[in-house]
Amino acid sequence: MKKLSKLYLVLVMLFLYAPIFVLIVFSFNTTKSHSVLSGFTLDWYVRLFNNRFIMNSVLNTIIVAVAASVLSTILGTAAAIGINNMKKLPRALVMNVTNMPIMNPEIVTGVSLMLLFVFFMARMKLEMGFVTLIIAHITFDVPYVILNVMPRFRQMNPNLYEAAQDLGCGPVSAFFKAVLPEIMPGIISGFLMAFTFSLDDFVVSYFTSGTTQTLPITIYSMTRRKVSPEINALSTIIFLVVVTVLVINNIIERRNMRKRGGAK
Amino acid sequence: MKKMLSAPYIVFMIVFMIVPMGMVAYFAVTTADGSFTFDNLAAVSQYTNIFIRSVWLAAIATVVCLIIAYPLALVLARINVSYQSTVLMIVMLPMWMNFLLRTYAWMTILGNNGLINNFLGMFGIGPFRFLNTQGAVVLGMVYDYLPFMILPLYNVIVKIDKSVIDAAHDLGCGNFKTIVKVVMPLSMPGVMSGITMVFVPAISTFIISRMLGGGGNLLIGDLIEMQFLGNSYNPNLGAAMSLVLMVIVLLIMVILNQFDSDEDSVLM
Numbered sequence: 001m002k003k004l005s006k007l008y009l010v011l012v013m014l015f016l017y018a019p020i021f022v023l024i025v026f027s028f029n030t031t032k033s034h035s036v037l038s039g040f041t042l043d044w045y046v047r048l049f050n051n052r053f054i055m056n057s058v059l060n061t062i063i064v065a066v067a068a069s070v071l072s073t074i075l076g077t078a079a080a081i082g083i084n085n086m087k088k089l090p091r092a093l094v095m096n097v098t099n100m101p102i103m104n105p106e107i108v109t110g111v112s113l114m115l116l117f118v119f120f121m122a123r124m125k126l127e128m129g130f131v132t133l134i135i136a137h138i139t140f141d142v143p144y145v146i147l148n149v150m151p152r153f154r155q156m157n158p159n160l161y162e163a164a165q166d167l168g169c170g171p172v173s174a175f176f177k178a179v180l181p182e183i184m185p186g187i188i189s190g191f192l193m194a195f196t197f198s199l200d201d202f203v204v205s206y207f208t209s210g211t212t213q214t215l216p217i218t219i220y221s222m223t224r225r226k227v228s229p230e231i232n233a234l235s236t237i238i239f240l241v242v243v244t245v246l247v248i249n250n251i252i253e254r255r256n257m258r259k260r261g262g263a264k
Numbered sequence: 265m266k267k268m269l270s271a272p273y274i275v276f277m278i279v280f281m282i283v284p285m286g287m288v289a290y291f292a293v294t295t296a297d298g299s300f301t302f303d304n305l306a307a308v309s310q311y312t313n314i315f316i317r318s319v320w321l322a323a324i325a326t327v328v329c330l331i332i333a334y335p336l337a338l339v340l341a342r343i344n345v346s347y348q349s350t351v352l353m354i355v356m357l358p359m360w361m362n363f364l365l366r367t368y369a370w371m372t373i374l375g376n377n378g379l380i381n382n383f384l385g386m387f388g389i390g391p392f393r394f395l396n397t398q399g400a401v402v403l404g405m406v407y408d409y410l411p412f413m414i415l416p417l418y419n420v421i422v423k424i425d426k427s428v429i430d431a432a433h434d435l436g437c438g439n440f441k442t443i444v445k446v447v448m449p450l451s452m453p454g455v456m457s458g459i460t461m462v463f464v465p466a467i468s469t470f471i472i473s474r475m476l477g478g479g480g481n482l483l484i485g486d487l488i489e490m491q492f493l494g495n496s497y498n499p500n501l502g503a504a505m506s507l508v509l510m511v512i513v514l515l516i517m518v519i520l521n522q523f524d525s526d527e528d529s530v531l532m
Contacts (some may be wrong), residue, residue, distance in 0.1 A: 009351075012336050016358045019369035019407070022379060026372070034372035035382035056288060064430040075273050081268025094270065097277050100285075103460075105513055106467035107485050108506045111492055112284035115499060139280045142273065200362055202471070207492065219364045223371065223475060235365045242360040250353050 027232030044233040051230065057218040064130065064205075064214060065198035068137030073191040075138065076145025077183070083146070086151045098147070101140045109140060110207035117208060122153060128210030136208040137201065141194035148190030152183040288510075291503035304504035311487055311505070318483040319512065320400060322466035324403035329413040329462045330455065332406070337417035337454075338443065341424075352418065359411035367404050367475050374400055374476070396478030404472040405462075412461040420454030421447065456520045464513055484509050 030039035037132075048054060073126050083094050101109055114255035117132045156179070164178035165171065209217060295301050307316075336355070337438055343351055358366065373379045374394035381391040424447060432442040465470075470485030477483075484505065491502025 006336055009339050012332065013354070016355070019366065019373060020358060020361065022373055023365065023369045032267050035379050077278060079270040079273030080445055082267050085266040094274065094409055100281055105464055105509060107468045107470065108288070108510055111488060111502060111506050112288045114492060115287045116284040119287065129436065131265065135280060165316065202364055213503065216362055216364055219362065223364065231368060238365065239361060246353055246357055246360065250350060253349065
């Protein structure tokens with residue numbers, strides 16, 4: 001039984017990782033072939049970094065992701081405080097709207113925003129670009145911030161805010177000194193989630209970017225043209241970044257867990 | 265006073281979520297010059313076969329994901345707690361790669377000059393046509409969305425009270441019977457959210473079908489994309505298609521929710 005489950009785990013891992021490793025191996029191949037290894041080279045990496053088009057889209061992706069996730073975090077945290085103080089009915093109503101972008105098929109979100117932007121921007125002689133991209137990203141980012149911050153209020157002592165005011169804080173400083181530290185972990189995880197979703201998004205960006213290229217859009221247009229090992233080189237770099245971030249995250253989590261265990 | 269803090273958010277969501285949805289509905293029932301019509305919705309029926317194909321392929325992919333992910337979630341939940349989070353991280357890691365790159369990987373593996381055909385060629389077999397088939401599309405969906413099935417299943421199964429399982433063993437259930445009679449009913453909420461998390465993106469994808477299905481295996485997503493950014497520019501028809509897609513997704517969620525609450529009431 002133990003052996004069987006280990007074997008199963010290995011098989012699924014193989015299924016999940018084999019395609020990625022094929023991508024990585026062929027990023028070092030001297031020819032464009034994806035089936036015959038003919039020699040080792042770092043050429044595709046050099047070309048990748050010299051490709052101004054790709055590097056430009058990396059920069060665009062980061063600008064959009066930072067702007068969208070910061071704005072979503074502010075908008076979403078304020079919203080969560082407001083929603084938390086609402087009565088049952090309006091609260092349920094707002095939460096339903098909050099769940100909409102998560103439940104809606106991505107393509108419908110993208111298409112509906114495109115209709116809105118095209119309709120109004122044509123009237124104002126504007127074009128889709130950074131602004132529309134950031135707005136579109138905020139619409140699917142904010143719900144994740146709210147859903148991460150809301151549970152923090154439930155875990156918090158509801159009298160904390162009043163207690164801080166009794167002890168001489170004004171309403172604003174009571175919030176920053178007593179409430180904010182309590183909900184901070186939710187804000188941070190909401191922000192990180194929003195940031196990664198923005199970095200990774202293709203579908204919604206595809207419909208709302210106009211001529212502005214983000215990395216996923218560039219990757220898409222690269223796969224539509226001739227297959228080039230530059231994509232493989234890019235995949236390898238992205239894979240390494242992902243591995244590094246997740247390993248660091250895992251180490252921090254373990255350390256926190258040990259700390260908590262030690263405190264008990 | 266504090267309630268006012270959510271005002272900017274509410275305004276934002278009305279302008280960029282509710283109004284755009286309303287525009288989809290409005291475009292679906294108007295012509296290009298703005299007069300009311302049912303023609304767009306009627307025209308969608310010409311594509312019934314594509315809608316059926318999308319539901320069918322997404323359903324197969326969802327079932328395959330469930331079959332692969334369920335035993336895996338059981339295995340993961342039983343791993344020694346000290347390195348459970350590490351193993352889980354390794355299983356979920358591919359999800360953090362952009363799905364375009366993951367789909368592209370299969371494109372190079374399945375192609376006529378790809379790794380598999382090249383390997384078979386050494387034995388004088390093939391080449392087979394793997395790429396541009398419905399099988400390739402389903403494979404792509406399973407590969408891209410499998411983590412979305414594993415995570416909710418694992419989250420539910422790992423929280424099942426150990427004493428419930430011990431009780432089942434004490435009352436004479438074997439391992440297999442315990443899983444079927446105790447673990448499975450208790451994991452139903454995870455199954456339901458796993459199904460929605462795989463089915464919804466699978467039925468509305470246009471990337472996987474385009475990259476792995478060639479031109480011959482169009483899905484709803486491809487149809488919609490073509491009406492907005494493709495050659496056959498017709499946002500009114502595209503809006504009608506989006507509306508139908510939303511209705512299909514909504515129906516499926518309602519059906520799944522039904523199941524969910526039934527299971528809960530059984531457990532009560």
